[in-house]
Amino acid sequence: MSNSYHLENRVAIVTGADSGIGQGIAVLFAKSGADVVVTYRSDEKGAQETRKQIEEAGRKALVLHCDVGDEKQVQELFDKTLEKFKRLDILVNNAGTMGNGKPFYEQTFEDWEKVIRTNLHGPFLCSKLAAQQFIKQIKAEGKQETEQRGTHPSGNIINISSVHEDSPGFPMYETAYGVSKGGLRNLTRAMSLELAEYGIRVNDVAPGLILTPMNQEAKDDPKKRKEKEALIPLRRSGVPKDIATMVTWLCSDDASYCTGQTFFVDGGWMLSRPEV
Numbered sequence: 001m002s003n004s005y006h007l008e009n010r011v012a013i014v015t016g017a018d019s020g021i022g023q024g025i026a027v028l029f030a031k032s033g034a035d036v037v038v039t040y041r042s043d044e045k046g047a048q049e050t051r052k053q054i055e056e057a058g059r060k061a062l063v064l065h066c067d068v069g070d071e072k073q074v075q076e077l078f079d080k081t082l083e084k085f086k087r088l089d090i091l092v093n094n095a096g097t098m099g100n101g102k103p104f105y106e107q108t109f110e111d112w113e114k115v116i117r118t119n120l121h122g123p124f125l126c127s128k129l130a131a132q133q134f135i136k137q138i139k140a141e142g143k144q145e146t147e148q149r150g151t152h153p154s155g156n157i158i159n160i161s162s163v164h165e166d167s168p169g170f171p172m173y174e175t176a177y178g179v180s181k182g183g184l185r186n187l188t189r190a191m192s193l194e195l196a197e198y199g200i201r202v203n204d205v206a207p208g209l210i211l212t213p214m215n216q217e218a219k220d221d222p223k224k225r226k227e228k229e230a231l232i233p234l235r236r237s238g239v240p241k242d243i244a245t246m247v248t249w250l251c252s253d254d255a256s257y258c259t260g261q262t263f264f265v266d267g268g269w270m271l272s273r274p275e276v
Helices: 020-031 044-056 071-085 109-141 143-148 175-198 213-220 222-229 240-251
Strands: 011-014 035-040 061-065 090-093 156-160 201-207 262-265
Touching (some): 011 020, 020 035, 020 044, 020 090, 035 044, 035 071, 044 061, 061 071, 109 156, 156 175, 156 240, 175 201, 201 240, 240 262
Parallel strands (some): 011 090, 035 061, 090 156, 156 201
16 A cells, blocks of 8 residues: 555546546556546557556556547446446546637637537536446445445545636636536536435545646646746646545545535645636
8 A cells, every 4th residue: 555545445437547637546546445447538558558557556447438428438438337346436537628729709619519528518427327326336235234345335526627617718718628617616516415415425626737748838848837837836837646646535534524625736826816
């Protein structure tokens, strides 16, 4: 065990776990004792690398292609997950996409729909099926019996949002992206209220500048990265482990009283922004 958060005997789905934040979460979950389903849309090689790291940590992995905005593919994802692992304990809605950087009035409806479909419809579709499975397990097993087996009786849903949920359009024209993340924040709140009676927790993690393929310019250009880091009180970029650690904690019993919240992991970036 390489950390203090215990997820033994739990099964997690991490969407978009072929690289960056998703890969970091999936690998840390495995190191914490969970088996992990890895989804990807285009980077199968990256997904297989995630699988390799999960198995090196001594846990089981399942790699599946899935467009989270496609209801049929999401259903297949859950069917195959339950066929292999027989249960589900954690869902991390990480898969996401950026917009094209244009002002909203220059975007086509197709541009708009692509972002909303992945970033907002996807979490809804996945969370709906996860919640159904969590409730089924809770009713079938009961809290006492499940705890005796060493498996957490309820479930966890984590939505990976963005600082842009609070600051839409900054620092570039990304209207659809900001709207999708703002919607995801409110989806988190609504789901947490509806699922609280079952003990199912739903939380939102909002990363700031994290060095992943989504921020490739900051990774490749030290000058650009330094300019962006000058806006961050801690004066550094984040790395996938920063997000993975927060997500793993939220899925552990240590965070059992946390639900419906947004946790900013941004080096204090949003403290320097005007409130919206």
